[in-house]
Amino acid sequence: TQLLEQSPQFLSIQEGENLTVYCNSSSVFSSLQWYRQEPGEGPVLLVTVVTGGEVKKLKRLTFQFGDARKDSSLHITAAQPGDTGLYLCAGVFGGSNYKLTFGKGTLLTVNP
Amino acid sequence: KAGVTQTPRYLIKTRGQQVTLSCSPISGHRSVSWYQQTPGQGLQFLFEYFSETQRNKGNFPGRFSGRQFSNSRSEMNVSTLELGDSALYLCASGAGTAYNEQFFGPGTRLTVL
Numbered sequence: 001t002q003l004l005e006q007s008p009q010f011l012s013i014q015e016g017e018n019l020t021v022y023c024n025s026s027s028v029f030s031s032l033q034w035y036r037q038e039p040g041e042g043p044v045l046l047v048t049v050v051t052g053g054e055v056k057k058l059k060r061l062t063f064q065f066g067d068a069r070k071d072s073s074l075h076i077t078a079a080q081p082g083d084t085g086l087y088l089c090a091g092v093f094g095g096s097n098y099k100l101t102f103g104k105g106t107l108l109t110v111n112p
Numbered sequence: 113k114a115g116v117t118q119t120p121r122y123l124i125k126t127r128g129q130q131v132t133l134s135c136s137p138i139s140g141h142r143s144v145s146w147y148q149q150t151p152g153q154g155l156q157f158l159f160e161y162f163s164e165t166q167r168n169k170g171n172f173p174g175r176f177s178g179r180q181f182s183n184s185r186s187e188m189n190v191s192t193l194e195l196g197d198s199a200l201y202l203c204a205s206g207a208g209t210a211y212n213e214q215f216f217g218p219g220t221r222l223t224v225l
Contacts, residue, residue: 031210
């Protein structure tokens with residue numbers, strides 16, 4: 001069974017602070033995605049990373065894919081209350097027939 | 113394009129009953145996946161259908177079943193409901209590519225009493 005570990009599980013910060021959340025696995029990903037879920041809604045796709053070492057930026061969010069394609073990080077600069085939500089990483093592992101495996105998520109709260 | 117729609121949004125059932133949930137994917141998407149989300153276990157994969165065939169299956173008992181129709185709409189059925197089946201059931205559609213990017217609906221909140 002291929003597992004994704006996300007850390008930290010919970011994060012509470014003040015508006016304006018920076019933060020990084022992590023997604024790790026012992027297996028190699030074919031591709032990895034990050035989603036954000038707000039209360040009462042389904043997750044929304046933020047980004048897909050495919051190439052080892054890849055860095056993608058989405059406004060104040062920076063996504064990095066590890067060189068070995070076993071880990072990823074999401075860095076948020078100058079967090080805002082609107083960034084509050086559950087951040088989920090999900091990966092497709094080689095030979096999985098495109099099956100997507102989700103981590104348990106990091107619940108981020110940004111206080112004004 | 114319209115997003116993924118799920119019906120009903122809320123449902124209350126009693127133990128032993130059965131339930132059917134419905135999902136309409138984004139137009140043109142041939143893949144539909146179902147997930148169960150609970151606070152303790154997170155988002156757990158139930159199954160995925162691609163062009164009416166089950167392509168992947170998670171580790172859930174046989175009480176959980178699904179199907180996909182020729183118009184890509186999908187239904188999920190849970191028989192003999194248990195208290196532990198109370199959860200948010202999410203449907204997601206995708207183009208079925210190797211990246212398997214998922215576009216989620218708002219979910220059906222099922223409460224089993």
